Amino acid sequence: MAKYFEKTDKWVVTFKYPLEPLEPPRELRGKPEINPDLCIGCGACAEACPPNAITKEIDYREGYAKIKIFYGRCIYCGRCWEVCPEGAIVLTNIFEMATPSKDDLIYEVNLELHTCSRCGRYTEFTERQVHRAYTLLTGIPRERRKELLDRMFLCRDCRRQVFSHDALRNRRTDKYGRASQTPF
Amino acid sequence: MVEFWMRSIEDLGREEVMSIVDKELHGLYTEKYAPTRDLIIYFAPRENIREIIRRLMMFSYTRLSVIVGNDERYFRRDFSLTYIVSFDKQDLYIGVRTYLPEYDLEIASIADMVKAAWWNERENRDLYGIEFIGLKDKRKLVLPEYWPDDAHPWRKDYPYNKPVMDWREGLPDYKPVGRHEDLDVIGLGPYHMINDEPIHWRLYVKGETIVDAEHRGFHNWRGIEKIAEGRLTYNQIPFIAERICGICGFTHATSYVQAVESLAGIDIPDRARYIRSLMLEIERIESHLLWIGIACHILGFDTGFMLSWKIREHIMHLAEVLTGNRKTYGMDIVGGVRRDVLGDRLGKARDSVKKIRYEYRELYNMLINNSILVKRTRGVGVLPRNKAISYGVVGPVARATGLDIDVRRDHSYAAYKELSFDVPVYSEGDVLAITLVRLDEVFESLDLIEQILDALPGGPLAVDVKDIPENKEAVGVVEAPRGEDIHYVRSGLYNKIQRWRVRAPSYANIPPVKEMLIGYRLADAPIIYASVDPCLACTERYLVIDVDTGSKKIMTDDELRAKSRKLSTRIG
Ligand code: SF4
Ligand code: SF4
Numbered sequence: 001m002a003k004y005f006e007k008t009d010k011w012v013v014t015f016k017y018p019l020e021p022l023e024p025p026r027e028l029r030g031k032p033e034i035n036p037d038l039c040i041g042c043g044a045c046a047e048a049c050p051p052n053a054i055t056k057e058i059d060y061r062e063g064y065a066k067i068k069i070f071y072g073r074c075i076y077c078g079r080c081w082e083v084c085p086e087g088a089i090v091l092t093n094i095f096e097m098a099t100p101s102k103d104d105l106i107y108e109v110n111l112e113l114h115t116c117s118r119c120g121r122y123t124e125f126t127e128r129q130v131h132r133a134y135t136l137l138t139g140i141p142r143e144r145r146k147e148l149l150d151r152m153f154l155c156r157d158c159r160r161q162v163f164s165h166d167a168l169r170n171r172r173t174d175k176y177g178r179a180s181q182t183p184f
Numbered sequence: 185m186v187e188f189w190m191r192s193i194e195d196l197g198r199e200e201v202m203s204i205v206d207k208e209l210h211g212l213y214t215e216k217y218a219p220t221r222d223l224i225i226y227f228a229p230r231e232n233i234r235e236i237i238r239r240l241m242m243f244s245y246t247r248l249s250v251i252v253g254n255d256e257r258y259f260r261r262d263f264s265l266t267y268i269v270s271f272d273k274q275d276l277y278i279g280v281r282t283y284l285p286e287y288d289l290e291i292a293s294i295a296d297m298v299k300a301a302w303w304n305e306r307e308n309r310d311l312y313g314i315e316f317i318g319l320k321d322k323r324k325l326v327l328p329e330y331w332p333d334d335a336h337p338w339r340k341d342y343p344y345n346k347p348v349m350d351w352r353e354g355l356p357d358y359k360p361v362g363r364h365e366d367l368d369v370i371g372l373g374p375y376h377m378i379n380d381e382p383i384h385w386r387l388y389v390k391g392e393t394i395v396d397a398e399h400r401g402f403h404n405w406r407g408i409e410k411i412a413e414g415r416l417t418y419n420q421i422p423f424i425a426e427r428i429c430g431i432c433g434f435t436h437a438t439s440y441v442q443a444v445e446s447l448a449g450i451d452i453p454d455r456a457r458y459i460r461s462l463m464l465e466i467e468r469i470e471s472h473l474l475w476i477g478i479a480c481h482i483l484g485f486d487t488g489f490m491l492s493w494k495i496r497e498h499i500m501h502l503a504e505v506l507t508g509n510r511k512t513y514g515m516d517i518v519g520g521v522r523r524d525v526l527g528d529r530l531g532k533a534r535d536s537v538k539k540i541r542y543e544y545r546e547l548y549n550m551l552i553n554n555s556i557l558v559k560r561t562r563g564v565g566v567l568p569r570n571k572a573i574s575y576g577v578v579g580p581v582a583r584a585t586g587l588d589i590d591v592r593r594d595h596s597y598a599a600y601k602e603l604s605f606d607v608p609v610y611s612e613g614d615v616l617a618i619t620l621v622r623l624d625e626v627f628e629s630l631d632l633i634e635q636i637l638d639a640l641p642g643g644p645l646a647v648d649v650k651d652i653p654e655n656k657e658a659v660g661v662v663e664a665p666r667g668e669d670i671h672y673v674r675s676g677l678y679n680k681i682q683r684w685r686v687r688a689p690s691y692a693n694i695p696p697v698k699e700m701l702i703g704y705r706l707a708d709a710p711i712i713y714a715s716v717d718p719c720l721a722c723t724e725r726y727l728v729i730d731v732d733t734g735s736k737k738i739m740t741d742d743e744l745r746a747k748s749r750k751l752s753t754r755i756g
Contacts, residue, residue, distance in 0.1 A: 013497040013498065014497070024504075025501075025504055025505050027505050027507075028508055028509070029507075029508035029509055050416070050420040050423040050424065051423075075514075076514075077423050078514065082522070091508075
């Protein structure tokens with residue numbers, strides 16, 4: 001058995017952490033960080049997050065959408081990272097997150113809500129989402145683009161009103177007298 | 185226990201067995217249907233259930249895997265019970281389902297005939313309020329003693345977030361059954377912070393010899409299945425499933441996603457299948473090395489413990505590099521896996537396997553040549569084969585009693601069909617045999633990892649899954665390090681799960697420990713209990729009652745281990 005004792009110090013597998021800093025492998029799934037410059041507030045991450053560590057709240061009075069991540073609930077699964085359309089969330093390999101205060105575990109991104117161009121009320125989506133949608137318009141045929149542009153800046157109610165109005169005006173009926181065009 | 189006239193079906197093919205079962209059950213069932221490839225469900229009135237199960241258990245070798253209760257009052261105003269019997273050699277699960285109307289929830293118990301039903305029936309009694317006539321053990325299994333008898337948390341009209349109600353005054357009353365009924369026993373709390381599965385054993389001893397043992401567990405039962413049914417969508421459940429167990433979590437996630445894929449008819453890409461196998465094998469090595477270390481520690485052989493856990497550290501680092509985490513890999517998702525094994529990680533995996541094999545071989549030689557270890561485990565905790573069959577034990581415990589079952593080979597999943605491996609089987613049934621099965625399996629797993637790394641096919645990692653079909657059912661099985669881990673899933677509306685039943689391998693392996701303990705010395709109790717590989721830290725406290733003097737003393741696990749170690753010193 002002496003053989004094994006000889007070898008043990010050559011085979012040390014443990015680390016002196018926390019006396020020495022520990023370099024985690026780059027693959028480690030650590031603290032997810034939201035880049036506030038890239039986030040558009042779509043809420044896809046909040047939708048996907050299994051333990052609801054990310055939530056999306058909309059404050060219609062102040063006109064802000066709030067993407068809030070609470071690290072106390074996070075299970076470091078990386079679903080948010082996968083679904084984010086903007087690449088705004090990245091799982092870093094930071095793992096030292098112990099803190100005496102719960103507030104340190106909360107991070108918020110506040111994004112301005114878009115205001116409806118017809119009624120002036122806050123919509124449920126953010127300014128950045130509208131911009132993002134605008135950039136997606138290139139490559140779409142012109143008539144369709146115009147149609148989309150008309151609705152893009154409206155809130156949901158106005159959209160409904162405007163388009164039902166339009167649809168009623170352009171209403172065509174089939175031979176049974178039913179509307180052949182669905183309004184939306 | 186009823187002795188059966190056994191009919192061997194080991195060599196028969198699947199179709200043959202299906203027709204034999206049809207003939208055997210003729211007239212007892214009303215209709216049958218096959219929801220998936222490997223599951224056939226027979227519908228039968230409740231009077232026939234006992235007879236059907238008796239006939240199914242007459243084949244050699246079948247075992248009762250799980251009894252799934254379900255509250256189907258929203259579809260058809262009834263409760264249902266599904267007895268799932270596994271035909272291992274034919275890659276077949278046969279479910280027998282009976283419906284019980286809400287106002288008449290009674291059915292004949294089969295626990296006297298098939299011991300595997302014992303816990304299952306008690307669980308369904310607690311959670312659905314189904315009364316099993318003839319069930320001797322009417323104590324609560326999963327719910328605490330003070331829980332009101334008329335509240336059944338798994339009924340659908342019981343909200344998932346309803347807090348514990350009607351807290352009764354006084355201490356919980358958990359009376360022993362059988363011949364020790366007159367003894368006045370105080371239930372002593374096995375709660376301990378570090379366990380995820382605290383277990384309380386009552387050992388009745390005569391001098392040094394154990395004459396009876398009793399068990400009480402489920403102190404931390406949280407009803408994870410209800411949470412999943414209540415508020416999660418199907419793709420969030422793999423993450424909570426992975427957290428059922430701290431050691432073999434990935435098998436739970438894989439079982440669950442396999443069940444969902446099977447019910448939705450999803451074929452996952454080849455690369456995903458191989459990566460799942462890779463992670464499952466890594467997990468098996470990790471778990472077995474953990475067990476070997478702890479077994480050594482209990483027997484007072486701490487060098488073995490240190491060396492084994494040192495080797496385990498390599499595999500933990502490898503898992504961290506491959507998945508981003510030492511445990512809870514988070515790799516599974518319905519339709520495939522989430523992370524690829526690319527580039528230098530393949531090389532790293534090969535290097536670690538080489539290193540582990542080299543170091544593990546030395547550890548292996550050291551362990552099997554250690555006379556104390558062999559003396560302490562040979563002939564100890566023998567589980568007779570007929571009891572093993574009746575209790576439906578799985579995994580290494582079954583393979584140590586000569587039952588040649590392994591889900592990887594019998595109900596092949598992931599990439600195991602394309603890989604070659606041996607299933608070590610021993611026939612002694614003692615702790616030494618269980619130990620040897622585990623020791624051998626590590627080598628097989630190392631081989632499997634190398635094969636997977638060599639044969640890893642290209643292609644996508646996952647298929648896109650949008651909606652899953654409504655009201656379909658399936659089972660998913662995985663060979664966990666401790667045995668067959670079976671998940672029954674039934675899908676509901678709006679991409680939710682209507683019923684999810686998890687039967688972890690320890691659920692089948694802990695009840696027979698009672699039989700394994702009787703007749704051996706108190707100092708052997710820790711290693712016998714540890715041999716089935718439950719979460720070991722659970723055995724934090726034993727309650728020891730001397731039948732002769734009627735005295736009670738509480739031994740902490742440390743004291744018992746000290747006793748166990750002293751025995752080793754004597755032998756050595
Ligand atoms: S890593 Fe997982 S748990 Fe954490 S915020 Fe992202 S999705 Fe939520
Ligand atoms: S998914 Fe990305 S862009 Fe959308 S809210 Fe989350 S972080 Fe922002």
